[in-house]
Amino acid sequence: MLGRTDELAAISAFLDLDGAASSDARVLLVAGEIGIGKTTLWDSGCAAAVGYRTLLARPVESETPLGFVALSDLLADVPDRVIGALPPPQQRALRVALLREDAGEPPPDQRSVATATLGVLRALAAEPAEQPLLVAIDDLQWLDPATGRVLGFVLRRLGSLPVRVLFAARTGARGELPELITDGLGAGVVRELRPGGLTLGATRELLFARLGFAPSHQLLVRIQNVSRGNPYFALELARALDEHRGPIGEQLPVPNTLRRLVHGRVARLPRRVRHVLLAAALAPGASIAMLDASLPDPVAAYLETAEDAGVIDLGSGRVSFTHPLLRSVVVADAPVREQRETHRQLAAGTANRTERARHLARAADGPDAEVAAALDDAAAESRLRGAVEFAAELGELAVTLTPPGDAEHIRSRSLAAAEYQFECGSPGRARELAEPYAADGATLALLAKYQRYCGDPMDVWTATLRRALDVAEDDPLRAAIHIDLGMAATNAGNMRELAPHLQAVRALAARPQDPLTTARIASTLLYADFMAGRGIDESLVAPSLVQPSEPSERLATEVRPSYTLAVAFNQAGELGRARELLDREYAAVLAQGDEASLPIVLSVLTRVEVHSGNIARAADLAEQGVQAADLSGIPAAIAFMASARSTVHAVRGDVVAALDDSRRAVAIGTELSLAPVILPAVEAVAQLELARGDAAAALAQVAPYLDLVPLVEPGFARIVPEGAEALVRLGRLDEADARLTPFEACAAERGRGWAQCSAGRVRGLLLAASGDLGGAEAVLEQAIAQGAASTMPLETARTVLVAGEVDRRARHRARANARFDAATATFAALGARLWIARCDEERARAQLHAGSVTDPQALTETERRVAELAADGRSSREIAATLFTGVRTVEAHLQHVYRKLGVHSRIELSRRLGR
Helix, strand or coil: CCCCHHHHHHHHHHCCCCCCCCCCCCEEEEEECCCCCHHHHHHHHHHHCCCCEEEEECCCHHHCCCCCHHHHHHCCCCCHHHHHCCCHHHHHHHHHHCCCCCCCCCCCCHHHHHHHHHHHHHHHHCCCCCCCEEEEECCHHHCCHHHHHHHHHHHCCCCCCCEEEEEEEECCCCCCCCHHHHCCCCCCCEEEECCCCCCHHHHHHHHHHHHCCCCCHHHHHHHHHHHCCCHHHHHHHHHHHHHHCCCCCCCCCHHHHHHHHHHHHHHCCCHHHHHHHHHHHHCCCCEHHHHHHHCCCCCHHHHHHHHHCCCEECCCCECEECCHHHHHHHHHHCCHHHHHHHHHHHHHHCCCHHHHHHHHHHHCCCCCHHHHHHHHHHHHHHHHCCCHHHHHHHHHHHHHHCCCCCHHHHHHHHHHHHHHHHHCCCHHHHHHHHHHHCCCHHHHHHHHHHHHHHCCCHHHHHHHHHHHHHHCCCHHHHHHHHHHHHHHHHHCCCHHHHHHHHHHHHHHHCCCCCHHHHHHHHHHHHHHHHHCCCCCCHHHCHHHCCCCCCCCCCCCHHHCHHHHHHHHHHHHCCHHHHHHHHHHHHHHHHHHCCCCCHHHHHHHHHHHHHHHCCHHHHHHHHHHHHHHHHHHCCHHHHHHHHHHHHHHHHHHCCHHHHHHHHHHHHHHHHHHCCHHHHHHHHHHHHHHHHHCCCHHHHHHHHHHHCCCCCCCCHHHCCHHHHHHHHHHHCCCHHHHHHHHHHHHHHHHHHCCHHHHHHHHHHHHHHHHHCCCHHHHHHHHHHHHHHHHHHCCHHHHHHHHHHHHHHHHHCCCHHHHHHHHHHHHHHHHHHCCHHHHHHHHHHHHHHHCCCECCCCCCCECHHHHHHHHHHHCCCCHHHHHHHHCCCHHHHHHHHHHHHHHHCCCCHHHHHHHCCC
C-alpha cells in the first residue's frame, strides 16, 4: 500500500471506523485503469471493516452473461433460516435464483428476487445487534446484469439500514458504475475514489520491495513516465528491464509496451502450458477438475508451471490469472481455430447445460442446428431461473446459429427471444424481433403489447390488434383481443367503439373458458356495466377474487378482478372498499417486487386517499409511484402517476408542482389517447385555479373536455361541476345551468353523495347569482349533509365555504363567519393553503372593514375587491357574478373607486394598482 495514505483514509472515513462520518455516502466506488491498485485498496477496505458483517463477490468476465452469479456469491453464507423468514413468493424466487431450489413454472421474476434480497439485508442488519453490513464487489465491470438490477433495486431502498457498499471497477470496461445500479439514487449517495499514479518515490519503493530492483534515477524517471505511476505497469516494465536489459523509449505507448511484455512472458511458456492457459482463459474461474475433464492430458503440472511464472494463481483451488491483461493476451495470441477447438473441449467437459451451450456457440464457425437447439433449451432454463437477461442473450444467439433454411425454428426462437427481451424490460428490442413474424393472431397480439409498452400511439397498436382479431381463431385469444380493444376505446373515451367489443366478450363469456380468461372477461364486464350506468355487479367477479400473490393469478394488474372492482368503488365514492382492495394489491406487488405494476395500483390508491382527505399518505404513495414509473420508463405509467400526483399538489396549493405534473400527464395522455390520465389532471388544476379565485383559468383547463365525458356515472365526469362553477363565477349563468343539470340528475339517479354535494354547491352558487338567496341556502344545507355522509372532506368543506359566501351576501354575518371557520378547520387538516386563503378573504369581506389601498383616501373592502377584479380585466357582469351582486351596483362601486383614486378608466385603474 505504498503511497496510498489518502486513499486508505478515505476508505476508513467511508466505513466510519473512527465514528465520525462526514457524509451521507452509502456507496464507495474505487475506479481506475488496469493495474492502478483498485483491488488492493478494495482488499484493504474489506480487511479494515472490523465490526462489519461482510458479503463478498468477485465477478469474472466469462460469468457476465450468467444470471445471479454474483448474487449467489454475495449470499453464499446467508443461513437458510433468514431466507425462510421471507414471504413465500420471495423465498421461492430467491432460492431458485441462488440454485438452492429447482426451477419450475411459473418462473420467478427479477422483481421478486430483488425484493427478497432487500429483505435478507434487512434481516442480517437486524441481527445480532444491528451489526452493520458491508457489501463488497471487486471487478464490477464483470458484474452480471441480473445481479446489477437487484443491487440497483436494493440501493434505492436501503433507507436507514446500517449498510455500506464497496465497489472496485476498471474504467473503460462497461462503464465504471453501470446505470442499472446508479439510476434513481439520490445526490451524494455514491462517492468515487480514483487512485492516482504513484509518486516517483513510491514507485522506487515498490520496485525494490517486490523485485529487489533499484534502478538509476534516469531509468526510474523513464519507468515512471511510461507507466504514469501505474504500479502494475511499472512492475512489468521493471521485469522486462531486468530480463532484457534493454532501454525503454520514453514515448512508447503504454498499451503496446505492456502487450509486448506480457506476450513475452506467456510466449516463453511451453506450447502445452499455453493451451491449458487458453482453456482457463476461455472458462475463467474454472476448477482444475473441470479442466482435467475437458482437456486430453492432466493439467496440474502445466498449471504449476504457469503459476511459477507468475501468470496464474491457484490458491483458491480455481485458476485465476494474476491480472486480466494476462488472460486477454492469452486469448488474443491464440488462433481462432484453436479457440474454437478449445471451446469444443470445454463444452464436452462441463456438466452445466448453460455453460455447455455457451461453449458450443463459441465453437461454431457458422449456423449449427444442434448448437442452436442447445442454446434454445439453455435460454428457456435460464428464464425459469429468473435470469431473463441471460435468457435473452442466449435466445438471440440461438436465432443467429439456426440454419437459414429452418424457417420455423428461426421464427419460434425469434418470438421466444422477443418475450425474453420484453420480460427483462426491453420492449423496443422485443418489437424488433417480433415484427418480421407478426402474421398470426397470437404474434400480432404480442406485437401490440410490445408497441403499447414502447409508448407507440394508440392508433398504431390498436391497428395491430384489429389485424390480430381478423386472423385469431381460438376463443381465449379472441377474448383477450376484444378486451384490449375495449380497454383502448375506454381510455380514449370512445363509447361507440366499445360496444361491439363488449358484445363479443359477452358472447365468449357464455362458453366455457380457462380460469384466467374467465377472470379477465368478468373483470371487463363488471367495469363496462359500471361505465354504462348499471352500477357495480360484484357477483361477476366474486368467483375470481383470489389473492393476487397466488402463482395462479398471472393476469396483468390492470385487468385483475380485484383491481377493476377497486377502481369502480373509487369512482362510485365507496372509498373504504376501494382502499381495502387496493391495499391488498399494493402489498402483493411489494412482496413480489413488481415495480412495473406499482404505478398502476398507486395512481388509483393515491386518488382514493386524496378523496378521503388522507393527504399525507397520498403524498407518500404518489412519490413512490412516480419513482417507480420513472424507473420503468413506460410512458403510460409515467402519465398515470404524474396525473395522480398533480391532485396532491393541487390540494396542498403547490401551484408550480401541480401545473408541471398536470402538463406532463396531459401531454403524454394526449399522445397515447388516455382519457383516464387527462381528466383527473385537468380537474386538479381547475380546482387549484378556483382556489386562487381565477375562474377564467379554471374554465380554460376543463373546457376542451366537457363535451367528451360520459354522463352515465358521476365519477367519470368530475370536471363538470368544476367547469360549471367557473361559468357561474364568470357570470355565464345559462351555460352553467346547461352543464350542471345533466350531472345533477346523474348524481341523484346513482345516489352518489359526493356528486350530489358537488352539484349542490354549484346549484347554490347559481341560485345566489340569480338573486334567489333563500333557495341557495336551502340547496347548500342539503349539499353539506350529503357531503358529510360521503366522507369526502374537501368536497364538503368547499360547499361549506360557498354556503358562507351566500350567508355573507344575505347579511347573515355571524353564520357566515361560522361557516368560514368550519371550512378553514377542514382545509387546515388537509393542508390546503389556497383554500384557507379563500376563507380568509371571504371572512374579511364579511367584516366589511375599511382599509388603505394605494391612496390616503381608503376604499371599503367591497370597493377594494371590485377595483382589483376590474384591474384584472373582468367585465362588470363577471365581477357581479363573482361578488353575488348586481351589475349596476358594481358600476356604482367603480365610480366611487375612480373618484377616490383619481383615475378615469379601467386602464388607469390597472396601472394605479400595479396590475
